[in-house]
Amino acid sequence: xxxxKSIFDEMLAGEEEARAPYSDYHGWFVxxxxxxxxxxxxxxxxxxxxxxxxxNVYGQAEAAERLIPFDIVPRIISGREWARLSRGIEQRVxxxxxFLHDIYHRQEIIRAGRVPVELIAxxxxxxxKMIGVSPPGNIYTHIVGTDIVRTGEDQFYVLExxxxxxxGVSYMLENRETMLQMFPELFSKIRVQPVSxxxxxxxxxxxxxxxxxxxxxxxxxxxxxxxxxxxxxxxxFLADQMGAELVEGxxxxxxxxxxxxxxxxxxxxxxxxxxxxxxxxxxxLNFNPQSMLGVPGIMxxxxxxxxxxxxxxxxxxxxxxxxxxYMPDIVExxxxxxxxxxxxxxWRCSDEDSLAYVLEHLNELVVKEVHGSGGYGMLVGPAASxxxxxxxxxxxxxxxxxxxxxxxxxxxxxxxxxxxxLAPRHVDLRPFVLVSPxxxxxxPGGLTRVALKKGSLxxxxxQGGGTKDTWVLEE
Numbered sequence: 330x331x332x333x334k335s336i337f338d339e340m341l342a343g344e345e346e347a348r349a350p351y352s353d354y355h356g357w358f359v360x361x362x363x364x365x366x367x368x369x370x371x372x373x374x375x376x377x378x379x380x381x382x383x384x385n386v387y388g389q390a391e392a393a394e395r396l397i398p399f400d401i402v403p404r405i406i407s408g409r410e411w412a413r414l415s416r417g418i419e420q421r422v423x424x425x426x427x428f429l430h431d432i433y434h435r436q437e438i439i440r441a442g443r444v445p446v447e448l449i450a451x452x453x454x455x456x457x458k459m460i461g462v463s464p465p466g467n468i469y470t471h472i473v474g475t476d477i478v479r480t481g482e483d484q485f486y487v488l489e490x491x492x493x494x495x496x497g498v499s500y501m502l503e504n505r506e507t508m509l510q511m512f513p514e515l516f517s518k519i520r521v522q523p524v525s526x527x528x529x530x531x532x533x534x535x536x537x538x539x540x541x542x543x544x545x546x547x548x549x550x551x552x553x554x555x556x557x558x559x560x561x562x563x564x565x566f567l568a569d570q571m572g573a574e575l576v577e578g579x580x581x582x583x584x585x586x587x588x589x590x591x592x593x594x595x596x597x598x599x600x601x602x603x604x605x606x607x608x609x610x611x612x613x614l615n616f617n618p619q620s621m622l623g624v625p626g627i628m629x630x631x632x633x634x635x636x637x638x639x640x641x642x643x644x645x646x647x648x649x650x651x652x653x654x655y656m657p658d659i660v661e662x663x664x665x666x667x668x669x670x671x672x673x674x675x676w677r678c679s680d681e682d683s684l685a686y687v688l689e690h691l692n693e694l695v696v697k698e699v700h701g702s703g704g705y706g707m708l709v710g711p712a713a714s715x716x717x718x719x720x721x722x723x724x725x726x727x728x729x730x731x732x733x734x735x736x737x738x739x740x741x742x743x744x745x746x747x748x749x750x751l752a753p754r755h756v757d758l759r760p761f762v763l764v765s766p767x768x769x770x771x772x773p774g775g776l777t778r779v780a781l782k783k784g785s786l787x788x789x790x791x792q793g794g795g796t797k798d799t800w801v802l803e804e
Contacts, residue, residue: 337481337741338753339404350407350802353519358402363750369511370401370746376507398795399504400745401511404756404777408522408804414477414485414760415771417670420660422473422762422769425492425647427663429469432646433459443658452652453700454645456608458615462632464641465540466766471639472531472603473762474498474776477670479741486673486738488757490656492648493640494605497776498761499563502527502570504798505774520803522773528570530763530770531603535571537765538637539600542587547600550574550590552581554606554622564605573603583626588636601637602627608642650699650733651677673738679730687734688725691718694734695786696725709786711737740786743797745779755780757788758799773801 340351347355377396406414431437432449439446449455474495476488505524509516532549539547553564555577568575580591581599589596604611610620615628630636646652652659654675660668676683678696687694691710698706708721725732742753760775777797778788788794 336739336753337479337484339479339741339743339756340402341744350405350410354403354405354515357515357518366401366746367748373399373401373507373511376510377503380503397500398781399507400779400781400795400797401508402744402746402751403508403798403800404743404758405800405802406774408802410483411522411773411801413483413669417485417487417668418475418477418760418762418771419769420664420666420669421475421487421490421656422470422764424656424660424663425473425490426467426469426764428659429641429644429647430463430467431663433462433643438659438662441662443662444652444655448651448655449646452646452649454608454643454649456643456646458628458632459641459643464538464631465634465637466538468538468764468766469641469644470647471535471538471641471764473764474759475762477758477760478673478738479756479758480738481741485670487656487670488673489650489653490648491759492644493607495759495761496560496563496605497759497778498527499566500796501761501772501774501776501799502566504776504796508798519800521800522803524772524774527761527772528567530772531567532571532573534763534765534767534770535601535603535637535639537767538639540634540637542635543600548574548598549601549603550576550599552576552578552602552604552606552624554610558605560605567603574599578606578620578622578624581624581627583624583630586630586633586635588624588627588630599636601639603639608645611638611642650697651679651730654733673735676734678725678732678734683734684725684729687732688722691722691725693737695737696721696732696734699731699733709737712786737786743777743779745781745795745797752783754783755786755788756797774799 340347342348377399438444439449470492472495474491477485478488479485501524535549536547549571551564551568551573553561553575565575574590576590581588584596587598589598606622609617610622612623612625612628613620614625631638654677656672657668676687678684678687694710696708740755743756744751745754756777756779758775758777761772763770777799779795779797780786780788781795
C-alpha cells in the first residue's frame with residue numbers, strides 16, 4: 330500500500346470531497362479568497378502577540394519568548410466521535426484516580442500481581458510521604474490532560490496521561506477566542522460546542538474539593554514558580570479568568586495550621602492551591618531543601634487536612650511512561666471493563682526480550698524516556714541519522730529501564746494553510762478533564778497540536794509545532 334494513502338486525512342476523503350464533520354466548513358472554505366485567509370492568519374498572529382501568549386524554550390541561548398504558531402484551519406470532530414472519546418477518557422481518569430488511592434493505601438493491584446512491585450517501589454515519581462494520606466474528597470487528579478492520537482475513522486489511541494500539571498488550556502481558550510473574532514460568520518453557520526466555560530468550571534471543580542477546615546466560600550489560589558517559567562502566561566491567565574489569586578512560594582506561609590497568603594490586610598487562609606510546580610519543589614522541609622519555589626511545611630498542613638493541593642503530590646506515578654504500558658490492566662482492574670481507548674503498543678526496555686527487539690529495530694521505532702516530557706530525550710527512529718541511532722543505542726544499553734519504545738504510528742492529518750494552499754500535517758489532541766467529588770467534566774474540544782514541518786510527527790511547541798482550534802460539533 331502507498332504510504333501517503335494509508336494516512337488518514339480527517340478533513341478530506343478525496344481531492345475535493347470533505348468528510349462529514351467538515352462538509353459545512355469545506356463548503357465555506359472553497360468559496361473563500363485565499364488572500365483574505367492569509368491576511369486573517371497574519372491578524373491572528375498580531376492578536377496573539379498583543380495578548381502576550383508566549384512560551385519560553387529551555388536550554389537555548391536565544392530562549393526569548395516565542396509565539397506558538399497558530400493555524401486558522403480548525404480541527405473538527407463530530408458529536409458522535411466526541412461522545413465515544415469522552416466515555417473512554419472518563420473511564421481512564423476514574424481508573425487513574427482509583428489506582429492512585431490504591432497505590433498509596435492497600436496496594437491491592439500489586440497483591441493481585443497486575444503491576445510489578447518494583448515498578449512502584451523503585452519509581453522516582455512515587456512519594457513515600459503520600460502513603461496513607463487521603464486527599465479531600467479522595468480526588469488525586471483534579472486536572473488531567475490525556476494526549477490522544479488518531480490513525481483512522483474510529484481508531485483513537487492514548488499516547489500519554491498527563492496527571493501532574495498538564496498545560497496548554499490557555500491556548501485552547503485563546504485559539505477559540507481568536508477564531509470567533511476572525512470568522513464570526515462560521516460560528517453562525519456551524520454549531521460548535523463552546524469551551525469558554527472552562528475557567529468557571531475549573532473554579533467550581535476546585536472549590537468542590539475544599540478541605541474540611543474550609544470555613545465559608547473556598548479561597549482558591551494558583552501557585553506559580555514565577556515569571557521565568559515557560560508556562561507563566563497560562564498561570565496568570567487562569568488565575569485571572571477564575572477570579573483566583575496568583576501567588577508564588579514567598580507569598581505563602583503556615584499560620585495556625587493553615588496555608589495563608591500575604592495581603593495588604595495581613596495573612597489570609599487559602600483552601601485550595603492549584604499548583605504549577607513539581608513535587609520536588611513543593612516543600613523544602615519535606616522534599617528538595619534547595620527549593621525557593623515552594624512553601625516550607627505545606628506537606629504537613631496537607632496531611633493534616635488543612636489545604637487541598639491540585640493535583641495531589643505523588644500523582645506523577647500514574648502518568649509515568651513505565652506505568653503507561655500497564656494502563657489497560659489498570660483500567661480493567663478498577664472498573665471491571667475493558668479499556669474503551671486503547672494504548673499504543675509498547676515495549677518495556679527493562680524486559681530483556683523487549684530490549685533485544687528494540688535494539689534490533691531502532692530505525693523503525695519511537696523510543697522515549699520514562700520520565701521525559703516535551704519531546705526531549707526521545708528518538709524518532711525513521712527520522713534519525715545512523716549516527717544518532719548509534720549514539721542512542723549506547724544510551725539505551727546503559728540504562729534500559731529508563732526507556733520504553735513504540736511503533737511509529739501513521740498519525741492522522743488535518744490541513745494547514747500554507748502559501749501554496751492547504752497541506753496535510755500530523756496532529757494530536759489534548760482534551761482537558763476536571764475531576765471533583767461532584768463528577769467528571771470534559772471540555773468539548775481541547776488543544777490540537779500540529780507538526781508544521783512536512784512529514785514531521787513531533788507536535789510539541791518546544792520542537793517547532795503549532796496549534797489549532799478544536800471544534801466539537803453539536804449533534
